[in-house]
Amino acid sequence: xxxxxxxxxxxxxxxxxxxxxxxxxxxxxxxxxxxxxxxxxxxxxxxxxxxxxxxxxxxxxxxxxxxxxxxxxxxxxxxxxxxxxxxxxxxxxxxxxxxxxxxxxxxxxxxxxxxxxxxxxxxxxxxxxxxxxxxxxxxxxxxxxxxxxxxxxxxxxxxxxxxxxxxxxxxxxxxxxxxxxxxxxxxxxxxxxxxxxxxxxxxxxxxxx
Amino acid sequence: xxxxxxxxxxxxxxxxxxxxxxxxxxxxxxxxxxxxxxxxxxxxxxxxxxxxxxxxxxxxxxxxxxxxxxxxxxxxxxxxxxxxxxxxxxxxxxxxxxxxxxxxxxxxxxxxxxxxxxxxxxxxxxxxxxxxxxxxxxxxxxxxxxxxxxxxxxxxxxxxxxxxxxxxxxxxxxxxxxxxxxxxxxxxxxxxxxxxxxxxxxxxxxxxx
Numbered sequence: 438x439x440x441x442x443x444x445x446x447x448x449x450x451x452x453x454x455x456x457x458x459x460x461x462x463x464x465x466x467x468x469x470x471x472x473x474x475x476x477x478x479x480x481x482x483x484x485x486x487x488x489x490x491x492x493x494x495x496x497x498x499x500x501x502x503x504x505x506x507x508x509x510x511x512x513x514x515x516x517x518x519x520x521x522x523x524x525x526x527x528x529x530x531x532x533x534x535x536x537x538x539x540x541x542x543x544x545x546x547x548x549x550x551x552x553x554x555x556x557x558x559x560x561x562x563x564x565x566x567x568x569x570x571x572x573x574x575x576x577x578x579x580x581x582x583x584x585x586x587x588x589x590x591x592x593x594x595x596x597x598x599x600x601x602x603x604x605x606x607x608x609x610x611x612x613x614x615x616x617x618x619x620x621x622x623x624x625x626x627x628x629x630x631x632x633x634x635x636x637x638x639x640x641x642x643x644x645x646x
Numbered sequence: 647x648x649x650x651x652x653x654x655x656x657x658x659x660x661x662x663x664x665x666x667x668x669x670x671x672x673x674x675x676x677x678x679x680x681x682x683x684x685x686x687x688x689x690x691x692x693x694x695x696x697x698x699x700x701x702x703x704x705x706x707x708x709x710x711x712x713x714x715x716x717x718x719x720x721x722x723x724x725x726x727x728x729x730x731x732x733x734x735x736x737x738x739x740x741x742x743x744x745x746x747x748x749x750x751x752x753x754x755x756x757x758x759x760x761x762x763x764x765x766x767x768x769x770x771x772x773x774x775x776x777x778x779x780x781x782x783x784x785x786x787x788x789x790x791x792x793x794x795x796x797x798x799x800x801x802x803x804x805x806x807x808x809x810x811x812x813x814x815x816x817x818x819x820x821x822x823x824x825x826x827x828x829x830x831x832x833x834x835x836x837x838x839x840x841x842x843x844x845x846x847x848x849x850x851x852x853x854x855x
Contacts, residue, residue, distance in 0.1 A: 486787050487749060498737055502748060504713075505740035512731065522721065528709050531718055535711035539747040540696060543755060550756075553772045562766045564759055564773075578695050 439463040439510070444477050444490030445644050446470060448503045450606070451599045452491040453640060455507060458594070458633035459515040467644045504534050504600060511596045518596050526591045533589050533597035541579060541604045544571040548612070576608060576618055583620040587627060594631070602628050648672040648719070653686050653699030654853050655679060657712045659815070660808045661700040662849060664716060667803070667842035668724040676853045713743050713809060720805045727805050735800045742798050742806035750788060750813045753780040757821065785817060785827055792829040796836060803840070811837050 441456060443449045443465055456463045468478050468490060482488035485501050493500050493510075500506055511518045520526035547568040554561060579601070583589065589597045605625040609615040615622035628634055650665060652658045652674055665672045677687050677699060691697035694710050702709050702719075709715055720727045729735035756777040763770060788810070792798065798806045814834040818824040824831035837843055 486790075487784065489749075495737070496734065498734055500737050500741055502741050502744035504744040504748065505737070508740055509737055525705065525707055528704070528707055528714070528718055531714035532709055532711050535713040535744075535747065538744065539711060539713065539751070540698075542748070543752060546752065547756075547759075550773055550776070554770060557771045559768065559771050561763060562768050563762045567759070574696065581695075 438495075440466060440494040442466050442468065442481065442484050442490055442492040442494075443644070444468040444470065444481065445641055447477070447490050448603050449491035450637065450641065451503050451603050452493065452506055452510075454602065454634055454637040455510060455515075455518075455596075455599050457636045457640075458518070458599075458631075459510065461510075461514045465640070469644070503603075504538055507596045507599050508534060518594060518599075520591060520595065526595075529590045530595055530597050534600050536579075537597070537600035537604050540575050541601075544568060544575050545604065545607055545612075548572050576614070576621070579604070580618040580620045583624045586624075589624075598628060602634075647704075649675060649703040651675050651677065651690065651693050651699055651701040651703075652853070653677040653679065653690065654850055656686070656699050657812050658700035659846065659850065660712050660812050661702065661715055661719075663811065663843055663846040664719060664724075664727075664805075664808050666845045666849075667727070667808075667840075668719065670719075670723045674849070678853070712812075713747055716805045716808050717743060727803060727808075729800060729804065735804075738799045739804055739806050743809050745788075746806070746809035746813050749784050750810075753777060753784050754813065754816055754821075757781050785823070785830070788813070789827040789829045792833045795833075798833075807837060811843075 439456065439461060441449065441452055441463055443453055445468070453465070468481055470477060477488060477490060479488065481490060481492070485492050485499055487501055489501065491501070491503050491506055493506055500509070520530050547564065551561060551564050551568050555565065588594050589601055602625070605621050605628070608618060609622050609625050629638075648665065648670060650658070650661055650672055652662055654677070662674070677690055679686060686697060686699060688697065690699060690701070694701050694708055696710060698710065700710070700712050700715055702715055709718070729739050756773065760770060760773050760777050764774065797803050798810055811834070814830050814837070817827060818831050818834050824834075838847075
């Protein structure tokens, strides 16, 4: 049995969506952010010292890192969401899975953090210019890669889409940059039309009630 | 044939070391940082729009993201560096590969960036406190995980070590935090004693000459 320790409004949405898509039975344990600080609750540290989400429990092991969880669950339970190892798409699959958290999320987080600083009146000397250039380069690259495509790899849904969806939600919905990255915005709309995505978002909303 | 576009003093050291460990023939194309700005040369953008390193060419495909490159090369050319999929170590293997670039490198980069700001006299209101707390938590977790271990997964060298080595070099050598994280420092010393590592570092030094 798979147990997901799920924090609302976090990268854990990737795994909630994946579990809904896979159809494998799972147990959901819910966590909510502190309403004032928006930080994860301290109770997540009882599951794993890093105190973050997603965390899964499986075969008596506790596993963090959404990229690792996506790769593992798919390879074991839903190989239809992974290109064949011998196909050229397999390299692209791995690349986009890693891209989502390394190349993409670093400038996304930097932009959110530098906005906190500038909103608080800090005069940044280096970070604002660096961040703007990196964000434009990386998100522009992703946006171009999504032009004329339904999913990011091949013609079908894959684990890479589960990873990129969180980038798209953050950039399009939270940061309101959809107009600047129209292919990313349209991609998010296509993903949002999938039944498994709708079920995952419905679960998130119910957990918030 | 594998071609590595290698930028000195970058995450590309992971792949140079892996290629030396694998023993598979490869072509090395060298790039140097701008001596003044320490940025990657613009010529890397001719290979891939993100303009970063490592980049490999293989079977006519261009692939970025060091985590993806490590996973793919090992699975195809050096399966001895990957635990069996059926073993509990496989989950740990994937977790540490993803941890290196997501959980670990984000606070490492934030610490380097905030040091640039504070050295330039910026009075940060949020980022310095947040960064210090995240860095201590994540590097402390890694340091504890390395206590009483030779390698990070099982008893043998694996792809996860190639990923974590760059974290260790940055934290121990570049940021001089080795005394604070003694197990990470000792781990780096153990890796540095391996023949393949010595050959990779010798190549880096020769490329700098």
